[in-house]
Amino acid sequence: MIDMAPGPESPLHPEIEPHERGLLPLDAVHSMYWETSGNPAGIPVVFLHGGPGAGASPKHRRFFDPHAYRIVVYDQRGAGRSRPLGELRDNTTPHLVADLERLREHLGIERWLVFGGSWGSTLALAYAQAHPSRVLGLVLRGVFLCRPSEIDWFLYGLRTVFPEAWDRFAGFLPADERGNLLESYYRRLVDHDPAVHMPAARSWSLYEGACSTLLPSRETLAHFGDDVVALGLARIEAHYFRNGIFLPPNALLANAHRLRDIPGVIVQGRYDMVCPIVSAHELAMAWPQARYVVVPDAGHSAWETGIAAALVEACERFSRQGRF
DSSP: OEEEOOSSOOOOOOOOOOSEEEEEEOSSSOEEEEEEEEOTTSEEEEEEOSTTTTOOOGGGGGGSOTTTEEEEEEOOTTSTTSBSTTOOTTOSHHHHHHHHHHHHHHTTOSOEEEEEETHHHHHHHHHHHHOGGGEEEEEEESOOOOOHHHHHHHHTGGGGTOHHHHHHHHHTSOGGGTTSHHHHHHHHHTOSOHHHHHHHHHHHHHHHHHTSSSSOOHHHHHHHHSHHHHHHHHHHHHHHHHTGGGSOTTHHHHTGGGGTTSOEEEEEETTOSSSOHHHHHHHHHHOTTSEEEEETTOOSOTTSHHHHHHHHHHHHHHHHHSOO
């Protein structure tokens, strides 16, 4: 079913602080940052950040009513406050799915609501399809299925809508390296010298940030320009793009039938240029049990008014009714 999101803004919930946090050892290489806030006896919900590699922020707690939810926010391996930052060894989608299960068990949670946008929607789908019995429901935003057509759109197709941003992105490279943007950036992003990898990371990240909102946003660009965000996002994103996200082709749509018993909502900006609406539409057709909300005046960012309102409303509805 398709709903048009309501016009009036639903504000984010007030700022809160975590009451628990830690670093969870995952293996000989990786340790994962996690935190919990809100009501320790509330409905467990886990927030999956985008990228891959972008990391989470304190603002992400504010999608959830702290009286109703036990809010789990964490940084995926290699991202944000997890260590080591930007690490590509043993960093694949199956690893990230297993990390979620380890975190769930570590926190003593039987089942939880899974909330993810952009790459977070990709990981949420992969996790729910692997562990449907552990998922109370899915809240997805800016759906990204990581198919070759979507990656090609990000690298080249966005030029048709954001030519200035694309010119800066491609123009960062010498002219003779622009025929394969992914490989040319990747070589720089994995270079050990910060003088090589950091300028490439900032260029990649700022390109994504410039294309993420319907209207230009200085706040968004400042976030994407942060060194920790830029390095984690650009290096890990390029790593996953080069490897087809370490899943079989079209796996997430092909396995959508595994979601049939899971309540879900898909929130999609009509003018999302980073993750165009066709992917959300195809997921909604393959998963008709989900509620499909198209925000008519928004792009990709979760912070755009209509998208934030629809996400908050979905979580409030689930806390009251157990469905969307």
